[in-house]
Amino acid sequence: MSQLSTKHLLGIKDLTPQDISLILDTAVSFKEILQRPIKKVPSLREVTIANVFFENSTRTRLSFELAQKRLSADTINFAAANSSVKKGETLLDTVNNILAMKVDMVVMRHASVGAPHFIAKNTKCMVVNAGDGTHEHPTQALLDAFTVREKLGDLAGKKICIFGDILHSRVALSNFFLLKKMGAEVMVCGPTTLIPKYIDSLGIKVEDNVLKALQWCDVANVLRIQLERQQLKYFPSLKEYSNFFGINMDLLNKLDKKILILHPGPINRGVEITSEVADSEHSLILEQVENGVAVRMAVMYLLAGNVS
Numbered sequence: 001m002s003q004l005s006t007k008h009l010l011g012i013k014d015l016t017p018q019d020i021s022l023i024l025d026t027a028v029s030f031k032e033i034l035q036r037p038i039k040k041v042p043s044l045r046e047v048t049i050a051n052v053f054f055e056n057s058t059r060t061r062l063s064f065e066l067a068q069k070r071l072s073a074d075t076i077n078f079a080a081a082n083s084s085v086k087k088g089e090t091l092l093d094t095v096n097n098i099l100a101m102k103v104d105m106v107v108m109r110h111a112s113v114g115a116p117h118f119i120a121k122n123t124k125c126m127v128v129n130a131g132d133g134t135h136e137h138p139t140q141a142l143l144d145a146f147t148v149r150e151k152l153g154d155l156a157g158k159k160i161c162i163f164g165d166i167l168h169s170r171v172a173l174s175n176f177f178l179l180k181k182m183g184a185e186v187m188v189c190g191p192t193t194l195i196p197k198y199i200d201s202l203g204i205k206v207e208d209n210v211l212k213a214l215q216w217c218d219v220a221n222v223l224r225i226q227l228e229r230q231q232l233k234y235f236p237s238l239k240e241y242s243n244f245f246g247i248n249m250d251l252l253n254k255l256d257k258k259i260l261i262l263h264p265g266p267i268n269r270g271v272e273i274t275s276e277v278a279d280s281e282h283s284l285i286l287e288q289v290e291n292g293v294a295v296r297m298a299v300m301y302l303l304a305g306n307v308s
């Protein structure tokens with residue numbers, strides 16, 4: 001199979017296991033190209049892409065932009081904070097004005113769940129979800145999977161535990177869908193108040209003891225506490241959270257094996273992860289960022305190929 005089954009990348013939920021394997025395999029080729037002195041290919045030189053970000057981003061926005069440049073696409077960047085959204089322009093009007101400039105693909109981040117799906121339904125362009133509220137962040141899950149696959153091989157049977165604020169995390173939901181589709185075993189670990197009620201229906205284990213969760217897993221994917229999405233108080237204090245659920249070197253030293261540490265970023269040093277762990281040989285955090293460019297190249301290359 002050399003084509004995706006979908007015109008858009010709105011979520012991992014919509015992808016088949018074959019789609020996921022195709023994206024990850026294609027990303028391997030792009031990563032090889034990114035090691036060369038000339039890191040650019042002409043694959044998307046006839047494609048124009050708009051990066052439309054209604055929420056803050058460092059990694060995702062820069063990674064998409066660099067991936068587009070490496071593929072020779074023409075790109076424009078929109079940040080809501082300094083746009084006419086501030087004058088009351090609607091989401092659909094904003095995107096339709098961008099598309100009027102002959103744009104083929106929109107990469108969108110939005111605080112509202114379903115915003116990229118709404119644009120996909122109401123316009124003719126290809127849409128890539130770069131994170132919609134607490135819903136999905138599909139390219140993050142793909143780059144996490146790519147990073148694990150590179151270190152441990154096939155995801156089937158691997159034990160991945162996601163730690164922290166599962167309730168507010170789009171990274172967690174996209175990882176659940178991807179890991180289950182690819183046959184991995186999945187666990188979550190965090191305060192009961194931050195574990196969503198739907199977790200059992202996805203066949204995901206729950207553990208509230210950090211040491212037991214670390215002993216179980218091959219890979220720990222550590223998430224940030226998303227205070228900006230929390231209207232209620234879910235735990236007494238960040239200090240208390242760190243004491244009970246933070247990943248530190250004392251915990252890792254108690255294990256009889258070496259595990260891999262992922263984190264999607266941004267990290268809050270000293271809260272969910274200590275600097276000692278984040279900067280240790282266990283940590284793949286910067287490798288995730290590096291792999292993100294190749295994975296996003298693969299996504300945009302395959303989507304563009306579906307219509308050309």
Ligand code: CP
Pocket residue numbers: 056057058059060061131137140264265266
């Ligand atoms: N991982 C991630 O989405 O980071 P940014 O919010 O900086 O894009």
